[in-house]
Each structure stands twice: as structure tokens, then as C-alpha cells.
Amino acid sequence: MRKFEKISFEQFAKDIKNDKKLYDEYKKPIRKTKLSAGYDFMAIEDITINPGEIVKIPTGIKAVFPEDETLLLFVRGSVGYHWNVRMCNQVAIVDSDFYNNVGNEGHMWFALQNEGDKTFIIKKGESFGQGIFIKYFVVDDEEDIENVRIGGFGSTNERDG
Numbered sequence: 001m002r003k004f005e006k007i008s009f010e011q012f013a014k015d016i017k018n019d020k021k022l023y024d025e026y027k028k029p030i031r032k033t034k035l036s037a038g039y040d041f042m043a044i045e046d047i048t049i050n051p052g053e054i055v056k057i058p059t060g061i062k063a064v065f066p067e068d069e070t071l072l073l074f075v076r077g078s079v080g081y082h083w084n085v086r087m088c089n090q091v092a093i094v095d096s097d098f099y100n101n102v103g104n105e106g107h108m109w110f111a112l113q114n115e116g117d118k119t120f121i122i123k124k125g126e127s128f129g130q131g132i133f134i135k136y137f138v139v140d141d142e143e144d145i146e147n148v149r150i151g152g153f154g155s156t157n158e159r160d161g
Helices: 009-015 020-025 077-083
Strands: 003-006 039-042 047-049 054-058 061-064 069-075 085-087 092-095 109-114 120-122 127-135
Touching: 009 020, 047 054, 047 109, 069 077, 069 085, 069 109, 077 085, 109 127
Parallel strands: none
Antiparallel strands: 003 061, 039 127, 047 120, 054 109, 069 092, 069 127, 085 109
């Protein structure tokens, strides 16, 4: 099964805002055309990113998908091309075991940096990022891995944060 879900209202209130109306209003990612590879993530609220500024943007979304797949998150092409706004990590790799982890339910965020010279504004409901599901492969002679994810961002390497 592969699908997007909203995080729980409790997680939404903790991460974003204790506002049930806002929670009920925002949308799950969608493909905008029949042949689109990416699912567009829409802003939950208006977002302003000034030149030189980094803003962490909550999506309110988690994703469940097969164990041999990953979800890659990118800034929309037009955002980078026209505004020089980039993801801080360039591409986010979401593992299948990120879903419903105890640290943050698998809530995905985008960290965007405005490297341009103009203020970049994303209006509520506008697309700013995309997610693409892809299958991945592992080496045939890999040893058994016993580690299990227990947290959110950076939990597979405690030095991350």
C-alpha cells in the first residue's frame, strides 16, 4: 500500500497550531497532471521567506509505502528556477520506517532557504514541494541489520539533528 495521510490532530497541534479548522482544511499531496511523477505538497498557511532566510515548513503529512521504496522530497522546479529558493538538504530521503515513528508520527517537513534577492511568498494552498516514490535495491551480500527506527529526524544517526 502506498498513500499519504494527515498526521493526527494531536501531532498537528504540537507541531503547527492547535486549530481544528485549519487541520480540517489542508489537503494531502496530489499529482497535478496525469503524467506527473511528483505529488505536490501545498502550504498549510502563508509562508514568507526573506533573502538569506531559512524556514522550516511543516506539511502535516506522513506517508506509508512498501519497505523496498523511498519517498524523495524536492522543492518544485519553478521555485528554484524563478526564485533561487532551495531545500537545505537538496533532496530529502524518507524511509518507509519513518511512518508512524514514536518521535513525530512520520511528519515530513521541508527546510527552504531563500538564496535570491527578493522575498519569496507561498500562499496558503499553493504548491512548494514535490514527493516522488521510487523503488531501491540493496546489495546481495548485505549482513542482517537489526536496528529499528524509534524516532523522527536524525534518529538513525544521533549526531544529526
